[in-house]
Amino acid sequence: MRKGWFFLGCLLLLLSGCAGTPQSREAGSTAIVGVLGVEPKQDGIQIFAAAEGREGEDPAMYRSWGETTAAAVEALTSSGDRIVSCAHVEHLLLTENGAEALPEVLSYAFQVPQQSTETQLWMVRGNSLAGSFSGDSDPARRMSVLKAAGKDRARFSPVTLREAASALAGGEALLIPGLEESEQGLSYLGLALYRKGEVLEWLTGSSALGASLLKGDRVHWTGSLGKGSMSLQSTGCRVVPLFQEGTLTGLSIHCGLEGVATGGWDGVEDTHVLEQETARAMEEALAVMQRAGTDGAGLKERAGLNWPLQWQRLSSQWEEAFPDLEAEVSVTITIAERQ
Known part of the structure; x- marks a missing residue:
């Protein structure tokens, strides 16, 4: 339980905006994170963040780990020579072993003015996001492709933080769009049947x-x-x-x-x-x-x-x-x- 609250604490800080205001960086040097992934790891937490390249720039990916919430957030916001901003996250990815924190994350998201409740929620099969946020992968662009695949519910029905909160408030189960890691990066898998803090089954094909x-x-x-x-x-x-x-x-x-x-x-x-x-x-x-x-x-x-x-x-x-x-x-x- 203590570890669960610790993991949750980091998520809440992330969804409230991530970035501090380091004085050593220029005001215009900001990476706008579009994809945020969180997973528990060992005795701490690991955070993944990705931003698409702008104006010819290469895509940016950040990863941090910390024994405490403050240490993990500070490590992320101090990545490279940019301010890392999570105020406009389009996609929130949770691994299966991070599913237990979902109700508290949704509750907090409605209390943070700068966090959009239209952020799309995804469940990733497995317990690690490392392969999708490393090497030549471009998770921000990949998620944009997957979002387009779900446009007008042609392949799957997106679930927003607002919709998820409404379902959980009524004690309902959720069918959350699911992802898996593949050679192409993150790929659509099917639906994760979620209830009371865990993924009960996966529906595929x-x-x-x-x-x-x-x-x-x-x-x-x-x-x-x-x-x-x-x-x-x-x-x-x-x-x-x-x-x-x-x-x-x-x-x-x-x-x-x-x-x-x-x-x-x-x-x-x-x-x-x-x-x-x-x-x-x-x-x-x-x-x-x-x-x-x-x-x-x-x-x-x-x-x-x-x-x-x-x-x-x-x-x-x-x-x-x-x-x-x-x-x-x-x-x-x-x-x-x-x-």
């Missing part, structure tokens, strides 16, 4: 796409048809709780999707195959969440909309029953004309 559709997001789908790609947008999922003699035993889930071809499609595709594939992806996502015993897609609330007079019974049984619920998932897809 089709299960991540299925989870996004269950939540109501837009995804980029290729599937097995192999003739092109399609943008799929959920138009809503109807979740009906199934009871036997007053006991919650299952769920009937029907989702409507609207598909828009984004390239390579010839004529009317086999929508029946696509409906089966997306339904299987949602079933895979649901199986992962049930294995973790955590509803990360807000199914309980939607089930309550179809059982409003029995909400108390549904709510009281949900947590215990959820892992073993039998679920039937069906999908209806409407193919729209590409504009």
Whole structure:
């Protein structure tokens, strides 16, 4: 617990702006950090910061370690011949072993005027960021590429500090976009199922796409048809709780999707195959969440909309029953004309 508070202390100082006001540096010599990563290490903490190069300059990366919070922050702000400013961080990266500090970080972020609550939150699989903040890597530019990939929720749904705080305040689980280290640097992995200070499961591949559709997001789908790609947008999922003699035993889930071809499609595709594939992806996502015993897609609330007079019974049984619920998932897809 003491180590957790120590680790948190550094994060809070970082999110409040990082830089002090060293008198030995010129006022204009400032590195504006766009990506901030933090991980616990040994008996202290390690901080990573990255800024894109400006006006022909090379990208800047900084790393610091300290036995105390003050030492770690001072080491970062004294990096090289620049002031290191974290007042405009676009991406906050947490390693799996740093996930326990998330609630306190979110709480503090709303108390710091200069910290944007629209900063995007990411979870990095593993316990180290060293490979992505070293050598020829350019994590700031790489994260800009990943941000573009998620624009308009075409591949994944970004989670901001504001959205994460809202979910945690309501006691909800979070599906946080996840990253992993690869030869290209940081790469999109899928979704981290987070609850109560830890990552319970990772959803990757089709299960991540299925989870996004269950939540109501837009995804980029290729599937097995192999003739092109399609943008799929959920138009809503109807979740009906199934009871036997007053006991919650299952769920009937029907989702409507609207598909828009984004390239390579010839004529009317086999929508029946696509409906089966997306339904299987949602079933895979649901199986992962049930294995973790955590509803990360807000199914309980939607089930309550179809059982409003029995909400108390549904709510009281949900947590215990959820892992073993039998679920039937069906999908209806409407193919729209590409504009």
